[in-house]
Amino acid sequence: MVLDGNDFPEKFEIRGEIMMTHKVFHKLNKERAEINKSVFANPRNAASGSLKMRNSYKLSLRRLNCFLYDVRGENLPSKFHFENIQMAKKWNFKTSKNTKIAKNINEVFNFIEYWDKERENLNFDIDGIVIKLNSIEQQENLGFTSKVPRWAISYKFKAERISTILLSIDYQVGRTGAITPVANLKSVLLAGTIVKRASLHNANIEYRQKNLDKIKDANYIENCPECKTPLIRKDGEAKHYCPNKYSCTPQIKAKIEHFVLRKAMNIRIGKSTINLLLKNNLIKNISDFYILKENDLIGLERFAEKSASNLIKSIEKSKKVIFEKVLYAIGIPYVGETVSKKLVYNFKNIENLQKASLEELISIEDIGERIAISLINFFNDEQNLLVINNLKNYGLNFKIKEEMVNKEGKLSGKKIIISGTFENHSRSKLKSLIELNGGKNVTSISKNTSFLLAGTKIEF
Template identity: 35%
Template sequence: MPARGCSMGDEASSPEQRVQQLREQIEDHNYRYYVLDDPSIPDAEYDRLLRELETLEDRHPELITPESPTQRVGAAPAQGFETVEHDIPMLSLANAFSREEVAEFDRRIREQLDLEVIGYSAEPKLDGVAISLIYERGNLVLAATRGDGQTGENVTTNVRTIRSVPLKLRGHNIPERLEVRGEIFMTRSGFEQLNTRLADAGEKTFVNPRNAASGSLRQLDASVTATRPLRFYCYGAATTDRLPESHGEVLEKLREYGIPVSAEASRVDGLEGLLDYYESIGSKRGDLDYDIDGVVYKVDDLDQQRELGQVSRAPRWALAHKFPAQEEVTRLLGIEVQVGRTGALTPVARLEPVFVGGVTVTNATLHNADEVRRKDVRPGDEVVVRRAGDVIPEIVRSIPERRSGDPAPWVMPESCPECGSAVEQVEGEAAARCSGGLVCPAQRKRALEHFASRKAMDIDGLGSRLIEQLVDQDLVRSPADLYHLDRDTLAGLDRMAERSADNLLAALEASKEVSLGRLLFALGIREVGEVTARNLARQFGSIDRLAEASVEALEAVRDVGPVMARHIRAFFDEAHNREVVERLLSAGVRYEVEQAAESGEQPLAGKTYVLTGSLSGRTRSEAKAALEALGARVTGSVSKNTTALIAGGEPGSKLMRAEELGVPVLDEAGLESLLEK
């Protein structure tokens, strides 16, 4: 349970006094946590207080009262819920779905009250279960669902298990009888934890937080309800005896009594205030830990509410301004696979068009094959589609009971739909990936940009705009094609002249002389960075030996773990990749092997350095490589474990950090001295 506030008092002189002291402390903790959101003791301390109270009540059962915090565990299972007639009907609200409808609501209010500007109270419209709580002399005596508005179900025993519902009100001048109304709901985080727990136990999970809240509240066994993460927010009082004369002030008074109220509730003025509030809550909707489906506007002044009255089953003084629908049902026409720039394969649902979340949706993400299996989504199914704000639409679940026949479960293709290369699925990873990184059209531009980058083949003049043209005009399909470009072809491209073409051809020719480490890095093998590529080059000495290496042999290389070893193996197992490598070598690319230093020639082994600023004698990449060749580790941030910071010209904040930590600082001369070891 989350931490709560207040510290434990001194031991009481009698069981009666200690029980009373413990109850007051625990209720104060509940108030600070659920109402003030200001806890001040850890969970363990709260649990210790509760256990002490339980122990005392076990020893002295005559001290147990219905309002004790220990009485939230639930009673024996009921046979059913008795009905309760509401003293004051629980009315529904009129709905608005546009700014124009809200403007019409405000106009009617202003005309009926003959006022230019109306003060309103505005609050989120929780997507939960409406509830009525009745307190007599400050004690909870009845909890009932809304039902049909006239009669509801008596769920008192279950509601008593919800910790955010006070069993006894706090403070002074509490009305003799007080009816509080609000919403029972489940937070998103609580919903996820509950579903995980149910799934682990092999039990049926809930579809969404609202269904989970409703199902949990209506358990015939209240001890089950007690295990569910239900919460309560109050949105008003049906009785106003001894309460303030405005809705906003009523909420504040109820909060003083220990009743939770949404922190998002606010008072606004006029139509502009209503619409601004709607936009504000809508913008933070995704950040809230509970679901809302709109906002509720109420005339703030209670006398004005009484003057306005009601029509049919809804008050004239209130309005629910609903957000566009976020979930709708439609049919799944098929599942296609998209290949991203990194080679990740994503199943995408093709849908019958459906209007949801304010737009017409025809596609929705299914994330990965595991998600498709978990949700049991099959082509032809009717499915629930969700769209929240600007979030990409997703399929929430299928509706298998409406399924026609027994369609086969969908499976991820074994070959990339773009290039036919094998699909790699590493155990423990959700995403499947195309292994043909050098030839796959979906990855082509990214692969070429990486291949030409400074730390790879360092092809000066081959930037992203030029690569766009080469790929879009189908002049280059793999890195090997770069070495077959001619002057006329290049000069004919946009923003390219003969001189630029000559410069690029010269850069391509120069790039043919390369170290094996840079060439391996340029190939874009997944997760293989420049340091690992250099380690692989030193270990195997040639591409042929590396291409034939087993996973076990790869794992023996420094910084290569089991997952990376499988990525390397998958890369060279793909015939398309091997073909590109052979074409690169045939085009004249020649590599030289970087010899590893002998074990006795690692004078900087175990030392960690950080580089900052600009160096005049060599690039930072060259300095990093030289340090690593001597066994050093080069990282990007300064810590107390850093051996030294090497600072060139115009060093950044890393220098200040090093000085704060007392880390030695070396200049460029100090670097050269290190490298001479």
Template identity: 40%
Template sequence: MNKEDAKKRIAELVERLNYYNKRYYVDNVSEISDYEFDRLMDELRHLEEAFPDLVFPDSPTQRVGSDLTKEFPTVRHRYPMLSLDNTYSEGELREFEQRIRRFLGLAATEPIEYVCELKIDGVSISLIYDSKGYLQRGVTRGNGVEGEDVTPNIKTIASIPLRIESREPLPAYVEIRGEVVLTKAQFQKLNEQRAMDGEPLFANPRNTAAGTLKLQDPQEVARRRLSCYTYFLLTEPAIVKSHWEALEQLAIWQLPVSPHARLCRNIDEVLSYVQEWEHKRHELPFETDGIVVKVNRYDWQEQLGTTAKSPRWAIAYKYKPEEAITTLEDVVFQVGRTGAVTPVAVLKPVQLSGTTVQRASLHNEDYIKKLDLHYGDWVRVEKSGEIIPQITAVEKHRRPADARPVLFPTHCPECGSPLKREPQEAAYFCPNAWECPPQIKGRIEHFAYRRAMNIEGLGERIIALLYDRGLVRNIADLYDLKAEDILQLEGFKERSTQNLLSAIEKSKQVPYPRVLYALGIRHVGETVAKVLAKHFPSIDALRKASKEELMQVPEIGEVIADSIRAFFQDPANVALIERLRRVGLQLEMPQEQHIQKNVLNGAVFVVSGTFSRFSREEIKDFIEQHGGVVKSSVSSKTDFLVVGEAPGASKLEKAEKLGVKIITEKELVNMCRQ
């Protein structure tokens, strides 16, 4: 394909894929199968690799960068991002209208239009687009005057267009504000994953969204699948005269706008909207804690102006957190696969936010002490911003005279071993990893998990049966199972037995990074396992690494390094790995992928063109595996430009101008062999 044909096809693919993304992430309509979407995306990616100077800024391939962002620059907002005054009563909403009338000198009979919107509980963001419609910058609210530039992370949010499509010329300056959120369903998925990894659960969607936007790795941000709803438009020159027109314009530009906003003709319609959503809000896919009420007309907004902190033309009506009062019947202490002991309150069933609540989170011993919790207490249970209900207060004046305080156990409730607590951690844990039943079964469940060894058919019930029959006591025992062992289990026949044995055998082909994740080393989740595998290409290399060597790896801090060292210092773990080695698990990277850290010694590379031995992604991996660093553009810090067929002219020209050494694919391979 020549360059002109490639340019046309790339433009067509970008347009089609962005359309499908918008339909899926904004309109909730799937117009194309995942297979067909992936096929088109692969075609686009290969064309862009062949013609790197034809990559469009709004290409869907540009949503996830490959480099870690070491810091977020501070940016001053062109217009301050003010906070809103709050109210919790309908009477104060009417007083809000009276203040507006007095300020504007309006008669009692003159109507005031308002726009009501759901107050989405997320993270405020400012999106700046240029006059050609391209997204230039995404900035957090920060302190309202300055925020952090998190553009690489914002680009991972599929519902935010990288380019505004408009039939009319765009204004010279376009700023769009919105709320970045994590849906309830996605929040639940993340916590299920963290539970499988033995990591602490996230508290609520809002805090998780905020933390995600501050992550250093855009690829991890992309995996968490944030969403966004826009609600505000600023342009120079102005192109709309009211807030309602602004929302309509955002929808025309295909920005994600909440479909639940409403234009209200008077304060009575506002109050009706507030009452309507007090309970309906629990049916929404995202968390919301109130209603935002704004004067519709921009000329009136301008006359009303702002105070030092808040606009006078807007107010937030906050719903009181939904709570219920019930009695504490018991506290159970659950032991997870990492040995962490988690207290859970058992409550007399009570209705809360449309569901029956029987259990609530108690977090840890410090939380129990703070509440001064006793068995039989009347307690307040809340779901404000929480997926998991939690006890927020105790009605101490109703406490029974003979109530006993809730004390955290000193010994494991499952195996009786004395519990331990690290100085810097809130949780107690059971150190008896090799004999504590829930830890053993939890580790096997984690090992068999789809994202780890992917042993189909080996779920919680089957693992419990294998454990109870004494057939499995650790993950290596799975590979010693025979047909006659499984046939004795309830519900197993010849075919189901063979299926399970085949799945166990197939798991021997799972690559080393996933095996490392499957081992269940504390604090080593899926992403950390991949990072470790790149820097320590075998389990033996990782085992020999010192704490200092581990901490030199990106994303590996002191806590993770200590956890890894502790794992390999346990003789039982070393013996387990040797058993896994003997049965044939992949405990090292393939020979051609081994990292040779001292070969390229941190040299900075840029690649351009197409190659005979590698794809673009493969050559980047090859460089990184041999200790090099890959960047997307040539700069004065670039050491080598690796060129294949049809390299980008701009990269070649800049490399020559800066004196960057230009090498071929063959020369790169020879460098690594030396």
């Protein structure tokens, strides 16, 4: 690609989204139908599938398009997001013409309302509007969560609706015991996709009063569909839970499947093999992997000497997995990868984490009361402590490396809160600097807080 002009930075990054227009989509489907090939369900799936193609020539025939929406780098032409996008258009990048600077919240709502009606006239699909802060400085001050920028939000339009017949309801049991009702429906075409099943999310779904008499059983189930244990409902939550976490088969299976994930313990075993091990009572919980022997596996369906040896080697290799991944793998409710990293960084080992108080936990950035209470409840459970103790005895890592523990810095052991805006540094850079020198970033003041780093426009 050749850029126009000579006023662009030497190095910069541009981000966008690949898409397929309606015109291209319909033309491709017509071409595929003429040679008896299956047609694409919708433009989104067609674009996504096309990106997986390895043949660049065949990919070019899909006529994909894109809209670029963000320019990043040093020495950008403007301190404002919108102006940089306009410059990118001048340099020969394809950007959306349907953007606008809003001066107040009413202009934002007017823009949303306009495109909610006009989107059907576009040559591509959209499901909402993204609202961003225009100032690059303010974007840097707000920074990112582990997944998304804090300086942008999306407004989703109401989803397409269609009526069909509810045939029956199944209830699924998740890893944490959460019960999810799933509707079995008479097949219907929705947004280009054949829909036969749909999650009903939770028990807060309201039935219209005029239709109640037409529903045979509008009441939520009272017992677990798998182990028949009476369900409970936690305060402030819509979902029902099965409390039988040690004997309810779907919960045990889901916990084991979570434990072996690539981003967790990375044990190379599939769901069908897990089912096989459970069926033959070779494993009952996650710690049982580490007492498996090759002879236990040889003779089972799909297991010969080589496959048995490979699984044992994979299990043995998992003992080298770092603490933060082990913590994620053991499946504490609400503790994902990012929270695991923060906990490991702040507490260094499992013993310190087990002793942590509610106040200590919620002082850590991005850890609220729900996660803190979940951690305390998890470590107050004798069965969980037994499993952790077994895993420790089998050689898994429940502490960070010694050289990291002993790493000293000028801010070592200090807990620091950053508030307000700063003229020469972004908040994210300041947080990185604190961590680099051994300090801890926290979000709320407690008796353990060491410093408050106050910028301008500080709020209490």
